[in-house]
Every structure is written in C-alpha cells, then in structure tokens.
Amino acid sequence: MKRCLACGVTFPDEPWHCPRCGHEPVRLGSFTAFAPALADTPGGYEPGHFAKLYQLEASHFWFRARNGLIQWALRRHFPNARSLCEIGCGTGFVLSGLQEAAPQLRLAASEIFAEGLPFAQSRVPGARLFQMDARSIPFEDEFDVIGAFDVIEHVEEDTDVLCQMHRALKPGGGLLLTVPQHPWLWSAADEVAHHVRRYTASDLRQKVLDAGFRIARVTSFVSLLLPLMLLSRRARPGKNPDPYDELRIGPVSNALLSAVMTVERALIRMGVSFPAGGSLLLAARRPER
Numbered sequence: 001m002k003r004c005l006a007c008g009v010t011f012p013d014e015p016w017h018c019p020r021c022g023h024e025p026v027r028l029g030s031f032t033a034f035a036p037a038l039a040d041t042p043g044g045y046e047p048g049h050f051a052k053l054y055q056l057e058a059s060h061f062w063f064r065a066r067n068g069l070i071q072w073a074l075r076r077h078f079p080n081a082r083s084l085c086e087i088g089c090g091t092g093f094v095l096s097g098l099q100e101a102a103p104q105l106r107l108a109a110s111e112i113f114a115e116g117l118p119f120a121q122s123r124v125p126g127a128r129l130f131q132m133d134a135r136s137i138p139f140e141d142e143f144d145v146i147g148a149f150d151v152i153e154h155v156e157e158d159t160d161v162l163c164q165m166h167r168a169l170k171p172g173g174g175l176l177l178t179v180p181q182h183p184w185l186w187s188a189a190d191e192v193a194h195h196v197r198r199y200t201a202s203d204l205r206q207k208v209l210d211a212g213f214r215i216a217r218v219t220s221f222v223s224l225l226l227p228l229m230l231l232s233r234r235a236r237p238g239k240n241p242d243p244y245d246e247l248r249i250g251p252v253s254n255a256l257l258s259a260v261m262t263v264e265r266a267l268i269r270m271g272v273s274f275p276a277g278g279s280l281l282l283a284a285r286r287p288e289r
Helices: 049-059 061-077 093-101 114-123 158-168 188-192 201-210 226-234 251-269
Strands: 026-028 031-033 083-087 106-111 128-131 143-149 169-180 214-221 279-285
Touching: 031 114, 049 061, 049 093, 049 114, 061 093, 061 143, 061 169, 061 214, 061 251, 061 279, 083 093, 083 158, 093 106, 093 114, 093 143, 106 114, 114 128, 143 158, 158 169, 158 201, 169 201, 201 214, 201 279, 214 251
Parallel strands: 031 128, 083 106, 083 143, 106 128, 143 169
Antiparallel strands: 026 031, 169 279, 214 279
C-alpha cells in the first residue's frame, strides 16, 4: 500500500495521487521526490561523492565482500521474497548485486540525495527509484524485504527509521541491515563520512527489537581484518583526512584482502557469528499478525 505523506491515508494504486487530499509528490527529473527540500542538502555526503564511489565500488574488496554477504543473507533468510526495497541505495551497487542474486525480485530503491539516483538507474534500469527521507517512508505493508546498508548510522533518528521500515514491510517481511561497529573504532574517517554513531551489537539489537522486529541473525564482519583496520585508522590522524584514502589500495593488496573476506564469509555461512569486526550484519523479521 502507498501512504500519503500529507494526510496519512493509504491507497493501493499509482500514480501517486492521494484519493483523500489530492496530494502528489513532485518530480526531480525522471524521479518521484517525496522530500525534495532535502534532495541537495549538504551534510550527509560531500558533493561529487557518488561519482567517485561509482568508479571505486565494483573492484574494491570491501564493497564486493559486503555485497557477497548481503546476497547470501537474502537467500538464506528470505528465499521466498518477491519484492525488495533498498533504503539509501547510493549508486545502486548493492541493488545490482541483489538483482543478480535474486532475479525474481521486484526492486525498488530510495536515496535522499538526488545526485545518486542516475547512477543507480544506470546499474539497475528496471528498478523503481525515488528520492525519499527514510524518516518518512510513503509505504505500508508493501515489501517482502527492506534493506539499508551502511545507512542508519547517518541518521540521528535511527529508531524512527527502523519503525518506518517496520510499517513499510508486509507482515512476516524481512529486514537486512549493515552498520559500522564499535564506538572505540571512531576516527576522523567517521566524521568525514558524516556518521552519527558506530554501533555496539547490543545497541543495534535493542533498537531493532524496540521497533517491533524479531531478530534472526546478528554477526560482525570485517572481523579477520579488524586488527589491520584498527592499525590503518590509527595511522591516519588529522582533522581533515582524505575520505577516499582508505579506498585506494594496490591490486595485489586488494586481491589478498578479498581472499581473506571470502574465507570470513564462508565461516559465517557455516554458522560462525563473529563477536567483533568493523561492521555488523543483522537479519530480522516483522512478525506475522
């Protein structure tokens, strides 16, 4: 169901014309925009961020490894899903991986910063894409799965976002999250990335439970590489680091780190839940009515 953000009524069909109050979202180019005032607001990402990420993601070990883990989690926990919405899709790299892993999915995705949407459209031209604020999601009982991958740490009101996701999922629908872990790993890189927080596993669990979900799995990842990550961050002090410095690595190092992450993913698939790592993966469900 669609939900009018002006009056709150739900309705089943598109286009987005509210049958009660007549409200319609605006268009930004070819994209429907539910929060146009925030579409170009600085504070979440730097200008040009999406273009740089678009060039880096496909070959970088961390993005590829995270994609592989997300794809596995989708198949493992929600094998019968037919619809998925990604909140904060960025350039569409994760979305393209989900399409590859589960071609039966009807895909939708949102991004608050309109700059990212053309990149996502180029990667997944068949997906429904729209500009949206995750604190106000215009759906109710709509999707089989919602994913947000390194998104909610950017939002002060993360508990509100989780409640919005709960409402937008169908009863029995699934939630997939990745977030940065360990407040003690906080560095200038988090400030440059406009993170509000890094999570502990217990904090993330509690917030997801408080939003009404039942948790299926929580594990850290980037665990085998955690000592290297800690050393790397401690070796890059300064108030104004290059936000892309951590992403620039040589091809040999990239291949070696990718191999380590492949081993780690295999262990997670075997049932190992790591207690510590650079990031957390969480799978949960909205209970059936």
